[in-house]
Amino acid sequence: MTPGCTPGWKEARSILCVRLDALGDVLMCTPAMRVLRDVLPGRSLTLLTSPSGAAAAPFVPEIDEAIVHAAPWMKTEVPAAPEDLLALAATLAARRFDAAVVFTTYTQSALPAATLCWLAGIPLRLAHCRENPYHLLTDWIADPEPQAMVRHEVQRQLELVRHAGAPRQAGPAPGLSFALRAADVTATRVRLLRIGVDPDRPWLLLHPGASAASRRYPASHWARAVGLLARRTGLPIVITGSAAEVELVEEVRAGCGVGSYSLAGQLSLGELGAALHLAAVALTNNSGPAHVAAAVGTPVVDLYALTNPQHTPWRVRSRVLFQDVPCRFCFKSTCPAGHHACLAEVAPERVVDAVLELLPPAPGARLPSTAGADAASLGLNAG
Structure with missing residues (x-):
């Protein structure tokens, strides 16, 4: 186990960042990638990620390029074949990266990705790891989670890159990255106007979908929340979702008893980011859109399944x-x-009260961004 960084990290110009999870996981690594990139002028970062995670890359200025791989040791519907993994190792070897950082949650092992980077001949390899990696990692950081603490995912990754020479930040830790594109903002404004929503006046965005069934607030609860929100706020309610979630969105709309608007299946990721930016408050499950909302600075009510x-x-x-x-x-x-009690027992009335708490005090006003006060109740370490 290495107490400090191995010589060479501060001179490493080309770094492979491995995060093989989904969109939200990649976004939660962006503060760490930013401080890692800023250590050395001209340093480039390449992201090795899943097809879902790669969707974030065009909106993350810290990432110069993305390599897509459906790793068989990650949750994926169609994992890559053995020959694809060997081909990827050859591709990475040809790129001659100076170093690799393997980002994981504490429930994941870094060893498969570390083995890939070792096969690719990447000379510096950093990761958290509970097992002794021997030669697979040059920089082995013993994983304190969950036995000693549990940190927010952003804090975990920031601490990891400090072992690669990234300085500890003074003041608040940096925010997530999601760079809005002017064309996406314009297109989203046009879509809102077409359905009868003025993007320059307050409106609410609701996103009832999530990739995991355990993270979905019940559709009937969503419907009651929509009805209550419409009656108590008088604000337009726009419901978003992927093409696969159109049926869910229509179920919510049919059951709410009030008028609402749907953009389900109509928005690209960039346009969803723009919609989240334009909304007064976003209401989501614990899913990618919650992290996009955080990245673009929009207050968010997160229906947080205790997974x-x-x-x-x-x-x-x-x-x-x-x-x-x-x-x-x-x-x-x-x-x-x-x-499903961790979500099913959250009354829609609580949801409405939370949205009302986050609404700006006047049209167009935005209160200063602060972290939610609820993280402590989840047992997260603040350091």
Whole structure:
């Protein structure tokens, strides 16, 4: 185990950043990637990530290039074949990276990705790891989670890159990256006007979908929340979702008893980012859009399934809603107990109250961004 950084990190100009998870996971690595890049003028970062994670790359200025791979040791519907993995190792070897940083959650092993980087001949390899990696890592950082602490995912990754020579930041930690594009903002404004929503006046964005069933607030609860929000705020409510979530969105709209607007299946990721930026408040499950909202500075109410503790909205005004349960932090994509109580027992009235708390005091006004006050109840370490 290396107490400090191995010589050579501060001179490494080309670094491979490995984060093989989804969109939100990549976004939570962007503060660490930013401080890592800024150590050396002209340093370039290449992201090795999943197809879902690669969607974030065009909106992250810290990333110069993305390499896509469906790693068989990660959750993926169609993992890469063995020959694809060997071909990837050859591709990485040809790129002659100076160093690699493997970003993981504490429930994941860094060893498969470390082996890939070792096969590719990348001379410096850094990761958190519980097992002794021997020669697979040049910079082995013993993983203190979850035995000694549990940190927010952003804090975990910032601490990791400090072992690669990145300085500890004075003051608040940096925010997430998601660079809005003018064309996406313009296109989204046009879409809103076409459905009858004035983008320059306050409106609410709701995103009821999530990739994991365990992270989805019940559709009937969403419908009641929509009805209550419409009646108590008088604000237009726009519901977004992927093409696969159109049916869910229509179920919510049909059950709410009030008028609402749908952009489900109509927005690119850049346009979704623009919509989140234009909204007064976003209401989401614990999913990628919650992190996009945080990145673009929009207050967010996060319906937070207790599958894991460390992914709350980062450095944005937020409310994190859940019902505490004995089976908290199950890390499952489907509720193993079958009751889904950590979300199902969150009353829609609580959701509406949280949205009202985050609404700006006057049209167009935005209060200063602060982290949500609910993270402490999840047991997150503040350091």
